[in-house]
Amino acid sequence: QQQVRQSPQSLTVWEGGTTVLTCSYEDSTFNYFPWYQQFPGExxxxxISILSVSDKKEDGRFTTFFNKREKKLSLHIIDSQPGxxxxxxxxAHDTNAYxxxxxxxxHLHVLP
Amino acid sequence: EAGVTQSPRYAVLQEGQAVSFWCDPISGHDTLYWYQQPRDQGPQLLVYFRDEAVIDNSQLPSDRFSAVRPKGTNSTLKIQSAKQGDTATYLCASSSGTGSSYEQYFGPGTRLTVL
Structure with missing residues (x-):
C-alpha cells in the first residue's frame, strides 16, 4: 500500500530554535509535495510546497528540501515561535493521475 | 475572497442514523475534494469532482457514502446508516485546477461523532 511516512510523531522545541520535520514516500509518480499547518478546530x-523538479524552496522562516533520489523531503522552521x-x-501528489x-x-510544541 | 465554508461544524448521532455535510467552495474553483480525517491522522481523500463530474470516488465506501455536486458549485456528502468507525472530521477542499496551481484550500471541517 502506498504510504507517506512522516516523523517525528511529536516534537518539542524552545522558542528561537530550529524545527526539522521529515517525510518519505514510495511512489515515484508523485511530483508535488505540499506541507500543511493545522490548528485545532481548523x-x-x-x-509551503515544492515540485519534484526543484530541490529547495524558501518562504520566510520556512524551507522545504526535496531529494528525488532518496524519495525524501523535509521542512525546516528557523527561529521557531510559540505561534x-x-x-x-x-x-504527496501525482498531479497527472490525481x-x-x-x-x-x-505535533509541534514550541515552548517560550 | 471568502474561503471554503462547511456546515454543520459538528454532528453527533447514533449508529444507524443518516447525516449530510454541505460544502461551498471558493467561487470559481472547479475542483472540489472531500476528505475524512480520523483523530490524530492525516486527511484521507474520499472523492473529488471537477465541475459536476466525479473524477475519482474509489476511496468512498459506496455502500453507505454518497457525494454529489449537481451544478458544479456546492457539494453534499451523505452517510447513510452511520457506524462508530465513521467518527472523524470531514473536510472539504477546493482548487482552481488551472495551469500549474495545485494548491488546495480547506474548509474548517465537520466533526462527526457516532455513538
Whole structure:
C-alpha cells in the first residue's frame, strides 16, 4: 500500500530554535509535495510546497528540501515561535493521475 | 475572497442514523475534494469532482457514502446508516485546477461523532 511516512510523531522545541520535520514516500509518480499547518478546530492550510523538479524552496522562516533520489523531503522552521505550535502534515501528489496521500502528521510544541 | 465554508461544524448521532455535510467552495474553483480525517491522522481523500463530474470516488465506501455536486458549485456528502468507525472530521477542499496551481484550500471541517 502506498504510504507517506512522516516523523517525528511529536516534537518539542524552545522558542528561537530550529524545527526539522521529515517525510518519505514510495511512489515515484508523485511530483508535488505540499506541507500543511493545522490548528485545532481548523482545516489544514498550505504552508509551503515544492515540485519534484526543484530541490529547495524558501518562504520566510520556512524551507522545504526535496531529494528525488532518496524519495525524501523535509521542512525546516528557523527561529521557531510559540505561534508555530500546530500539527504539520506533508502530502504527496501525482498531479497527472490525481492521487494524493497525506502523512500522519507531526505535533509541534514550541515552548517560550 | 471568502474561503471554503462547511456546515454543520459538528454532528453527533447514533449508529444507524443518516447525516449530510454541505460544502461551498471558493467561487470559481472547479475542483472540489472531500476528505475524512480520523483523530490524530492525516486527511484521507474520499472523492473529488471537477465541475459536476466525479473524477475519482474509489476511496468512498459506496455502500453507505454518497457525494454529489449537481451544478458544479456546492457539494453534499451523505452517510447513510452511520457506524462508530465513521467518527472523524470531514473536510472539504477546493482548487482552481488551472495551469500549474495545485494548491488546495480547506474548509474548517465537520466533526462527526457516532455513538
Amino acid at each position: 482545516g489544514p492550510a498550505l504552508l 508555530d505550535s500546530a500539527t504539520y502534515f506533508c502530502a 492521487k494524493v496521500i497525506f502523512g500522519k502528521g507531526t
